[in-house]
Amino acid sequence: MQISMKIRRYDPEKDARPHWQEFNLDVAPTERVLDVLNQIKWELDGSLTYRRSCAHGICGSDAMMINGMNRLACKILVKDLGDKITVEPLRGLPVLKDLIVDMEPFFDSYRAILPYFINDDPPPPRERLQSVEDRARFDDTTKCILCAACTTSCPVFWTNGRYIGPAAIVNAHRFIFDSRDEGSAERLRVLNDANGLWRCRTAYNCTEACPRGIPITKVIEETKRELIWQRM
Ligand code: SF4
Numbered sequence: 001m002q003i004s005m006k007i008r009r010y011d012p013e014k015d016a017r018p019h020w021q022e023f024n025l026d027v028a029p030t031e032r033v034l035d036v037l038n039q040i041k042w043e044l045d046g047s048l049t050y051r052r053s054c055a056h057g058i059c060g061s062d063a064m065m066i067n068g069m070n071r072l073a074c075k076i077l078v079k080d081l082g083d084k085i086t087v088e089p090l091r092g093l094p095v096l097k098d099l100i101v102d103m104e105p106f107f108d109s110y111r112a113i114l115p116y117f118i119n120d121d122p123p124p125p126r127e128r129l130q131s132v133e134d135r136a137r138f139d140d141t142t143k144c145i146l147c148a149a150c151t152t153s154c155p156v157f158w159t160n161g162r163y164i165g166p167a168a169i170v171n172a173h174r175f176i177f178d179s180r181d182e183g184s185a186e187r188l189r190v191l192n193d194a195n196g197l198w199r200c201r202t203a204y205n206c207t208e209a210c211p212r213g214i215p216i217t218k219v220i221e222e223t224k225r226e227l228i229w230q231r232m
């Protein structure tokens, strides 16, 4: 199959601004966008720069905008995109080079919500037991791979980079709704900030972008309700 792949390129050491570069290639329809990027890098232009690691949708490192939507390059097949493909870096984060963005602002928000189990009670002799129903309350939000596809597809984040963003809310939800955890009040306080979850305008872009199928907008609404219940 003959395809044209246009890639938004930027090298801060050479370019005043980003530009498009087009590659015309012969690829199998069942190849993934990551395979095509590898082909370009290994056979045509070794300077092409992008993140990737697992190549199986687990590590979250190759989220990028493909034909206008945030997706993982290792999960999307050429045949599902057609013969004209555009690839750009995620929006709303500073571009370091080509398809690599600076993830630090994203991880700052993640760290702010205390993404770890908090419980100072002495540990029981065996595991901390939890009912099946209680475990189910946060099952969806355990699936996040921190790819940033959600936060960087959010129009609120594009206009206000200080908005904590859906990924941080998803990861706060994972612990707030864990019956064994005791750090919820602190997490809800962080989310109640002027740039916290009330900035969400229910745009749904995040839910559509999530490669793990997490119902993010519903998760945000549940967390908003919890804040109201807690009268914070
Ligand atoms: Fe990626 Fe989904 Fe996690 Fe957002 S919630 S960072 S889109 S896996």
Ligand code: F3S
Binding pocket: 153, 154, 155, 156, 157, 165, 166, 199, 200, 201, 202, 203, 204, 205, 206, 207, 216, 217, 220
């Ligand atoms: Fe943004 Fe998702 Fe809310 S796209 S506005 S965080 S529903």
Ligand code: FES
Binding pocket: 051, 052, 053, 054, 055, 056, 057, 058, 059, 060, 061, 062, 063, 072, 073, 074, 075
């Ligand atoms: Fe790990 Fe795509 S390379 S998710």
